[in-house]
Amino acid sequence: MNQRDMHLTDATADAAWMNPGELFRDGRIHSDAYTSQAIFDLEMARIFHRTWLYIGHESEVGQQGDYRTRMMGRQPVIMVRGSDNVVRVLMNRCRHRGAVVCEHSRGNTSHFRCWFHGWVYETTGRLAHVETPEAYGDREFSYEDHSLTPAARVDNYRGLVFASLSPAGPSLLEHLGPATVMIDVAIDASPDGKITVDQGVHRTTFRGNWKMVGMDGYHPNILHASVWQILAKRANKSFRDTYSDSDKAVRTRAFLNGHVMLDNMQQRLSGLDKRLGDLKKMPGGEDYIAAMRSAYEPDRAEALIASAGDPHLGLFPNVQLIGNHIRVIQPIEPGLTQVDFYPTRLVGVSDEINEQRLRQHEFFYGPAGTVSPDDAEIFERAQNGMKASYTPWIDLRRGMGLEERDPKGSISGGITYELTQRGQLEAWKALMAQA
Numbered sequence: 001m002n003q004r005d006m007h008l009t010d011a012t013a014d015a016a017w018m019n020p021g022e023l024f025r026d027g028r029i030h031s032d033a034y035t036s037q038a039i040f041d042l043e044m045a046r047i048f049h050r051t052w053l054y055i056g057h058e059s060e061v062g063q064q065g066d067y068r069t070r071m072m073g074r075q076p077v078i079m080v081r082g083s084d085n086v087v088r089v090l091m092n093r094c095r096h097r098g099a100v101v102c103e104h105s106r107g108n109t110s111h112f113r114c115w116f117h118g119w120v121y122e123t124t125g126r127l128a129h130v131e132t133p134e135a136y137g138d139r140e141f142s143y144e145d146h147s148l149t150p151a152a153r154v155d156n157y158r159g160l161v162f163a164s165l166s167p168a169g170p171s172l173l174e175h176l177g178p179a180t181v182m183i184d185v186a187i188d189a190s191p192d193g194k195i196t197v198d199q200g201v202h203r204t205t206f207r208g209n210w211k212m213v214g215m216d217g218y219h220p221n222i223l224h225a226s227v228w229q230i231l232a233k234r235a236n237k238s239f240r241d242t243y244s245d246s247d248k249a250v251r252t253r254a255f256l257n258g259h260v261m262l263d264n265m266q267q268r269l270s271g272l273d274k275r276l277g278d279l280k281k282m283p284g285g286e287d288y289i290a291a292m293r294s295a296y297e298p299d300r301a302e303a304l305i306a307s308a309g310d311p312h313l314g315l316f317p318n319v320q321l322i323g324n325h326i327r328v329i330q331p332i333e334p335g336l337t338q339v340d341f342y343p344t345r346l347v348g349v350s351d352e353i354n355e356q357r358l359r360q361h362e363f364f365y366g367p368a369g370t371v372s373p374d375d376a377e378i379f380e381r382a383q384n385g386m387k388a389s390y391t392p393w394i395d396l397r398r399g400m401g402l403e404e405r406d407p408k409g410s411i412s413g414g415i416t417y418e419l420t421q422r423g424q425l426e427a428w429k430a431l432m433a434q435a
């Protein structure tokens with residue numbers, strides 16, 4: 001360890017408790033941010049219990065009474081479509097003595113009945129029934145005051161339901177900012193402008209910190225080389241083993257508020273002819289192309305067809321839109337993270353096209369897939385390596401100072417630049433600094 005590292009380490013150890021955001025500075029992050037229980041506790045309080053979190057997709061609760069149980073940081077919630085057709089996010093906690101009122105992960109119900117003493121709640125959250133209410137005597141007992149507590153704010157962007165436990169702060173649209181344009185890419189791959197999430201979930205855990213599930217354009221050709229070799233062999237091509245940072249067709253990009261992406265839209269556009277050819281060979285492919293061309297302006301239709309609905313976008317802090325799925329990141333402990341993969345279907349396309357999307361998803365990210373196991377394994381190895389804390393700084397300075405500013409509100413750079421990690425950590429730092 002050189003003098004500078006030693007100095008930073010000592011200074012940071014002190015500063016961290018005054019201002020934990022200081023663990024990230026000058027393009028480097030202290031590994032305490034990945035391993036410390038105290039930092040994790042602060043992340044729950046200052047990030048996950050405060051900012052907008054993705055909860056689920058409205059199609060998961062398409063019918064009145066449909067529900068899904070989810071977590072907001074450490075807090076269990078129910079996403080439910082009420083008998084009034086409103087989708088709510090309710091705290092999964094009985095207003096009597098605090099028991100979880102809904103134990104199932106999914107289902108349809110007319111009411112939630114607490115197992116402990118039988119209080120019954122409507123799907124709107126309203127308390128409907130209390131066993132032997134006369135025992136409250138003359139005291140006024142208000143059913144209204146004992147409804148299931150809703151999350152402070154719930155909002156929806158094109159079917160993606162978000163909630164925040166903080167009554168104040170930026171609106172969902174302010175939070176998402178220009179990243180909404182990329183959410184649109186995932187959804188407008190449907191000629192009807194709609195996706196559904198009804199293919200189940202592939203739930204995984206890895207022994208590493210939640211922040212590792214980032215957007216990294218530096219690793220794929222190294223870590224996933226065997227996958228690219230298989231794909232190249234199938235296509236009778238040779239494997240191109242390096243990306244070039246001067247290649248303008250593949251870029252890293254960071255929006256405001258920690259939302260980042262690996263932007264390969266230009267590369268995909270150059271493959272449009274092949275994509276059209278592949279689609280035309282599929283049942284429903286010609287219809288899909290025609291429907292897209294009639295639904296969108298010509299340039300946009302081409303870009304959307306070429307993109308195949310994959311913005312490769314991470315929305316800070318807990319959701320990514322990658323390939324044909326929605327990926328939800330659930331921190332459990334500093335060194336333990338759950339990652340849920342929800343495959344999506346496009347509305348208004350043939351079953352064959354959706355089936356092919358599902359098969360592609362399984363190949364890359366499914367339980368016996370290729371790419372996801374590599375990622376989970378390397379995250380665990382990185383977490384293990386951090387136990388060697390004598391040199392605790394993690395270096396994320398690739399491309400620092402070389403970024404290009406784009407007038408539409410993002411910065412971009414070469415595909416191996418770590419501006420995506422820095423972008424996420426700038427948002428992390430800003431939230432962690434707010435007591």
Ligand code: FES
Nearest residue numbers: 094096097114117
């Ligand atoms: S804790 Fe729910 S009814 Fe008592």
Ligand SMILES: [Fe+2]
Nearest residue numbers: 220224371375
């Ligand atoms: Fe990867």
